[in-house]
Amino acid sequence: MADKPSRALVVYGDGLAPSVDASHAHLHSLASKACCGFLSLPNSPPSESEDDRVVREFAILLDAYDAYVQKGKDSTCDSGSQGTTSFPTISERFMGMKAAMVTSDPSLRSFVKKLGVNVLQFEELIDKKHPVAEGPIDAVLCGLLKLLGFQEGKLMDTGYFDLVFVHIGAGEPVDGEADEDVNYGIEYVNALVGSLMQVAQPGSEIRSRLHLSLVMSYGDISKFDCSHLSTLVSKDDVDSQLLRLFPRQSYTMRGEKPREDVRHHCPMVIAQWQDAVTRRDTAEAFSFEDFKEHGGNLVIPADRFLHEIAFKLWKAPKYGA
DSSP, rough: OOOOOOOEEEEETTTTTGGGGTOOHHHHHHHOOOEEEHHHHHOOOTTTTHHHHHHHHHHHHTOOOOHHHHHHHHHTTTOOOOOOOOOOOOHHHTOOOOOEEEEHHHHHHHHHHHTTTTEEGGGGGGOTTTTTSSSHHHHHHHHHHHHHEEEEEEEEEEOOOOOEEEEEEOOOTTTTTTTTTTTHHHHHHHHHHHHHHHHHHOOOHHHHEEEEEEEEEOOOOOGGOOOTTTOOOGGGGGGGGGGOOOOOOOOETTTTTTOOOOEEEEEEEEEEEEETOOOOSOOOSHHHHHHHHHHHSEEEGGGGHHHHHHTTTTSSSSOOO
């Protein structure tokens, strides 16, 4: 635990996990320095549209699934009413925590605004007059760090967000430009992570006070074979005499009750890094296989993610052990 509250940047590669390959050196370099693991999701509803999937999975990441369900009910209401149920904002839930999100997805923008999240587009981050921005990635990173209160390498005490999400989907427009190549999103994330690690030099306030989470999801899993991407611990590896003592894995529980709907395959993959704060495990590559074999975070439910981040920012009590 840091001796001062951190600021958190969450880079979310929506549906980009299958696109990670050996060429994405910055992602693998981060994994080798970070604590890695998985965020489990519930099963997808039948015949779910892609827009609905994007919003639903992000709602789970914010532990705001009830707000997502209510949004769906409101949209089918004959009167056109937005409903009467109100949901607490992120600031109300987490001790005044101020959150912002950068995304080009209109459905996601609309949803997170209802949770009190300030929403920006990528082009709004870029200060055209900034002299140190040598390219679009550097300019975007400079804007992100400024949102978090890091200016010229120093941490400001006022006028900042505690938490900033960056949502990047496969092939969606960033920097105000559309690109049809599905791999563009993963290349962008790789470059953004590389630029961040370059400026987070030893001894800098960015390195010591910034908590970075890189989260990747598998998107629409009906499009590919994912049978090998299971988080279940095989009982074949357990001594038969000990099977009766084999406990349920903790991510399948909520308190003392089993979770009713757990998807045991294709979880979100996550690497978290903050210098001298996060544990460093033995994972060397940003991959499902390496995280399962060598990751230090194992599996937690995706709806607990924001609670863990808030704890790092001194905005929530510790969740779990």
